[in-house]
Amino acid sequence: xxxxxxxxxxxxxxxxxxxxxIVLAYRKRTLGTxxxxxxxxxxxEDVAQEVFLRLYFxxxxxxxxxxxxxxxxxxxxxxxxxxxxxxxRRPEFRMSDLSEQQVMMADAVAGSKADHDEQQKKKLRxxxxxxxxxxxxxxxxLLLMKEVEGLSLRELExxxxxxxxxLKVRLFRARQRVLKACGAAERQNQNG
Amino acid sequence: xxxxxxxxxxxxxxxxxxxxxxPDQEPSANFMPGLWQRIEARxxxxxxxxxxxxxFVTVAAALTIAIGxxxxxxxxxxxxxxxxxxxxxxxxxxxxxxxxxxxxLDWNEPRR
Numbered sequence: 001x002x003x004x005x006x007x008x009x010x011x012x013x014x015x016x017x018x019x020x021x022i023v024l025a026y027r028k029r030t031l032g033t034x035x036x037x038x039x040x041x042x043x044x045e046d047v048a049q050e051v052f053l054r055l056y057f058x059x060x061x062x063x064x065x066x067x068x069x070x071x072x073x074x075x076x077x078x079x080x081x082x083x084x085x086x087x088x089r090r091p092e093f094r095m096s097d098l099s100e101q102q103v104m105m106a107d108a109v110a111g112s113k114a115d116h117d118e119q120q121k122k123k124l125r126x127x128x129x130x131x132x133x134x135x136x137x138x139x140x141x142l143l144l145m146k147e148v149e150g151l152s153l154r155e156l157e158x159x160x161x162x163x164x165x166x167l168k169v170r171l172f173r174a175r176q177r178v179l180k181a182c183g184a185a186e187r188q189n190q191n192g
Numbered sequence: 193x194x195x196x197x198x199x200x201x202x203x204x205x206x207x208x209x210x211x212x213x214x215p216d217q218e219p220s221a222n223f224m225p226g227l228w229q230r231i232e233a234r235x236x237x238x239x240x241x242x243x244x245x246x247x248f249v250t251v252a253a254a255l256t257i258a259i260g261x262x263x264x265x266x267x268x269x270x271x272x273x274x275x276x277x278x279x280x281x282x283x284x285x286x287x288x289x290x291x292x293x294x295x296x297l298d299w300n301e302p303r304r
Contacts, residue, residue: 020224027223032216044217049227056231121213128210147207148214179199182206 001069002026008065019059023052030076036148037080037141039129040087051079070158073151077141077159084137127185134181139174146171 002025010018030051035044054075062071132140145151145159153164160167 023224023227027219028216031219032214035217036210036214041217045220045223045226048219049223049230052227053230053234057234124209124213128206131206147203148211150211175200175203179203182202183199 002029005065005068008059008062008068012059012062012065019056022055026072027052030072033073033076033145033149034080036144037077038083038087039125043083047079047083050083051075054079067158070155073145073155074159077145081137081141084141088137131178131181131185135174135177139170139177142167142170143174143178 003022007018007021011022027048031044031048034047034051035041038044038047051072055072058075062068132143135143142156142160146153146156151159153167156167157164
């Protein structure tokens with residue numbers, strides 16, 4: 001826990017200072033998790049604010065401060081998932097929609113700002129994002145929570161309120177699909 | 193891009209590399225003020241909605257009481273105290289003079 005149980009209790013009783021303390025303690029981690037879940041840096045803060053907004057109005061439903069962290073993760077996963085669903089409904093803005101001049105400007109900005117290391121990281125992020133694009137949003141979020149955020153199956157059980165075995169099956173299938181896509185991408189790289 | 197060993201190891205190292213490539217993001221200076229603005233906006237909305245609902249409930253309760261009182265009050269017209277049959281019997285009483293007079297036969301009536 002990044003804050004004392006007492007702080008959570010005070011926040012539950014409507015103490016704004018205690019709530020502020022919680023947000024300050026968890027905001028960086030929450031922003032990171034959301035960033036990896038939604039893969040869109042420009043909307044990360046907005047979704048993180050939504051998480052803490054939901055936390056503020058649902059703190060009174062929290063039974064004990066001991067389950068605060070899974071609760072916050074649950075809110076984070078739900079907010080990220082809601083965002084992804086909304087994005088799916090919205091038409092995506094692609095490079096092909098831009099004019100030639102806009103594309104040239106975007107390339108110039110990208111080239112001047114990013115160094116080699118950053119380019120490599122960006123490439124890796126894009127690769128993983130495209131691999132994760134082969135599975136459903138729900139599986140993508142679950143897989144990232146387990147593999148990238150490093151949550152245990154027991155923690156995931158608390159967050160998803162689903163039996164451990166069901167989670168294992170789902171994770172195994174998602175992993176297999178990503179692995180398959182990974183192999184296909186590798187073969188494509190070798191051929192191309 | 194991908195390590196060359198077995199599938200699971202490959203994926204595990206890919207996740208680790210991805211985690212390193214996506215570090216936790218620093219919040220902007222506007223994060224906390226923005227959050228409190230949203231909380232206030234939601235709170236105000238919830239408050240005005242509650243007030244509206246409370247107003248509706250009060251009006252509905254007042255109307256229910258008014259209708260209840262109106263229905264339970266006795267009607268001032270005496271008609272409601274006598275029923276239909278009693279009223280009919282009173283209007284066409286059997287012991288009126290035309291009913292109890294002698295029976296007259298009309299001989300002019302054509303015979304069949």
